[in-house]
Amino acid sequence: xxxxxxKLIPHRAPMRFIDALVECTExxxxxxxxxxxxxxxxxxxKVLESALVECLAQTAAASRRHLAxxxxxxxxxxxxxxxxxxxxxxHSRPLMEKTLRIEIFERKRxxxxxxxxxxxxxxxxxxxxxxxSLYA
Numbered sequence: 060x061x062x063x064x065x066k067l068i069p070h071r072a073p074m075r076f077i078d079a080l081v082e083c084t085e086x087x088x089x090x091x092x093x094x095x096x097x098x099x100x101x102x103x104x105k106v107l108e109s110a111l112v113e114c115l116a117q118t119a120a121a122s123r124r125h126l127a128x129x130x131x132x133x134x135x136x137x138x139x140x141x142x143x144x145x146x147x148x149x150h151s152r153p154l155m156e157k158t159l160r161i162e163i164f165e166r167k168r169x170x171x172x173x174x175x176x177x178x179x180x181x182x183x184x185x186x187x188x189x190x191x192s193l194y195a
Contacts, residue, residue: 067121067128073099076114077161080121087164088122090114094155105152106159111187115177116141118161123195139195142172147189153181171195 064079065071076097082089092114094101100110120139127133153159163177171194179187 064121067124068117070117070120073097074113075117076100076110077117077121080118080125083122083125085126085165087162088118088125089163090118090121090161091158092161093158094153097155101155104155106155108149108152108187111149111179112144112147112189112191114159114161114179115163115175115189115191116193118163118177119173119175119191119193119195122163139193141191142194143192145190145192147187149187151181151184151186153179153186157181159186166190 064077065075067080068075076092077090078092080088080090094106094110100107123139160180161177162180163175165173165175167174173193173195174190175193176190177188178185
């Protein structure tokens, strides 16, 4: 595990959805979360689709910040914005008390624009996948 997640992303409850960054390289990262205590992102006992998209975006933000810290740029401001969501598919909405694994990898980079692909797993089964365009 890496730094305290709240040192990696600016999100705070009720909008901080990821709990831990568990893997991070220059082009890929993984995070985990459990929505047991995040009722803002849950309806009918299942995680909302919009929260799954946000989990990918927060994993990307956490990984960029972790890499900046590892490269001695911890004090430089980190800005980011979700620009677009494409090819996003929800295969099933996971139950709120299950641990999710969020995996992302960078597909393209042009200046500060990045396209990432991501997948979210619950109990080893993919529950969501798609692409995000980010300004980071």
